[in-house]
Amino acid sequence: MTGFFLTLLPLQVSASDFAMNTTVSATDVIIGFSVLVVIIGALVILNSKKIGTSTGRKSGGGGGGAGMSGIFSGLTMHRISKNIGLNREQSKMLDFIFKTDGVLDPEKSINTPSLLDRHFRRSYRILDNSDKDAQHKLSLLFSTRNLLENSVIGGIVSTKQLKDDTNLIISTGKDKISVPVISAKNENIVVEAPKNVLGSQIKIPRGTRLGIMFFTKSNKGFSFETRVTGYSSHNGHPSMLLAHSNHLRFLSQRRYRRRHATIACFMNLVYVEGSGKKQRLIVDKRRLSGNIADISVGGCSIKIMAPVQVGAKFKIEFTQGDANVAALGQVLRSNRAGMSTVIHVRFLRVSQKSMNVINAFVYEYGRE
Numbered sequence: 001m002t003g004f005f006l007t008l009l010p011l012q013v014s015a016s017d018f019a020m021n022t023t024v025s026a027t028d029v030i031i032g033f034s035v036l037v038v039i040i041g042a043l044v045i046l047n048s049k050k051i052g053t054s055t056g057r058k059s060g061g062g063g064g065g066a067g068m069s070g071i072f073s074g075l076t077m078h079r080i081s082k083n084i085g086l087n088r089e090q091s092k093m094l095d096f097i098f099k100t101d102g103v104l105d106p107e108k109s110i111n112t113p114s115l116l117d118r119h120f121r122r123s124y125r126i127l128d129n130s131d132k133d134a135q136h137k138l139s140l141l142f143s144t145r146n147l148l149e150n151s152v153i154g155g156i157v158s159t160k161q162l163k164d165d166t167n168l169i170i171s172t173g174k175d176k177i178s179v180p181v182i183s184a185k186n187e188n189i190v191v192e193a194p195k196n197v198l199g200s201q202i203k204i205p206r207g208t209r210l211g212i213m214f215f216t217k218s219n220k221g222f223s224f225e226t227r228v229t230g231y232s233s234h235n236g237h238p239s240m241l242l243a244h245s246n247h248l249r250f251l252s253q254r255r256y257r258r259r260h261a262t263i264a265c266f267m268n269l270v271y272v273e274g275s276g277k278k279q280r281l282i283v284d285k286r287r288l289s290g291n292i293a294d295i296s297v298g299g300c301s302i303k304i305m306a307p308v309q310v311g312a313k314f315k316i317e318f319t320q321g322d323a324n325v326a327a328l329g330q331v332l333r334s335n336r337a338g339m340s341t342v343i344h345v346r347f348l349r350v351s352q353k354s355m356n357v358i359n360a361f362v363y364e365y366g367r368e
Contacts, residue, residue, distance in 0.1 A: 004085075010029075024205070055192045074097050076107070077095055077098075078091075079092075081094065083151070084148060084151045085250070086227065089145065090100055090140060093140045094144055097120055099118050101118070101123070104143040112147065121363075121365045124138065124141060124366075125362065128366075133301055139356055142355070142363070147187065156220070156367045159189055159244045159246075160185070161184075162184035162213065162214075163184075164181055164182065164183060164184075165180050165181060166180065168180075168181060168213075168262070169214060170211075171213070175270075179193075179194050181238070182234050182239055186243060188229055188243065190239075191239060191240050193240045198336055203231075205228065207227055209229060210225070210228065210242070212242075215258070217276070224245040225247070227243050228241070256297050256298045257362050258294050258295065258362065259295060259362045260294045261295055262291055262292070263318050264289070265289070265290055265292050265316055265318035266287050266288070266289055267302070267316050268284050269284040269314055270284070270315050271313075283315050288314075290303055291303045291304075293342065297357060297358050299332075299344065300316075301345070302343050302345060303337065304343065305339070306340055306341070307333055312330070312331050313328065313329060313330050313331075313332075314329055320357050321366060323353075325354045327348075328347070329345035329346060329347050329348060330346050330348055331344070332345065
């Protein structure tokens, strides 16, 4: 035989076989419900084990709270990104950061700056050792962090919440003096005794009313009024006592996070020649030296010995860690501080790599 012959037989099925049995007993209902409960319970247990295993693999990542998965997590991230104003790339970066650190409660992390920095720091260290696109990814990471920072309103409502080492800017007459907080946990705010430019203690009389301004680590600015309640000493150094206040006023926020520093730098005056398309920058070979006192990706303050004209442009160079940083800056204002001059510089041009180095220093993500 060269093939197979298939005989098709008529299917012996009655139309009544397709009819639905509409009679359901009470026992059937109870059994069906019990099976459904068992299935749901099993799914819950499996999901809990899955979350626990994931959290165990990614140590320290949990943002706390109940876990979310699938469509619920996606909807939450979409809502967060939309409210903050993240673009598509930044939304993907935030999702990568949260997944990398095993975040289970994105909203808690968003509203907790220290927790948020922990997530970002871990991703920064992974990306910093990645492929040739690392600089672009790091730039995206910091732009996302900056938007998150500017979207979160600080929750400080009393000076009793002040952190140690917070710099208070005291306004007394025409002078502004910066003093660090030693402790704010007791009935007074204990700060270092203020000093003049020569390093001598300034004795502000007890009972004097003062206006205070300060910025938190997350760049939220506040002001309050207080009075001098007395003086004491801390670890052998003179300190001043200030009255606590529960009436803090929120100030306009800085655009970028700023960090106090002491970084040696060099400055070369930059001239502009020509105009329009023929305009070019000429860097003077003569070099000034100074110390950066604080810095952000938007600019810095520099202490130098020579007077500098407001509006002057400089090429500023310094080293941070094992990286060389260069920026073109313009002097916005200057003021005398004893024998030196403090100039406030706005950055005009900074390379992507230099911006990433500055941001890593400001946010304290790098290995210093």
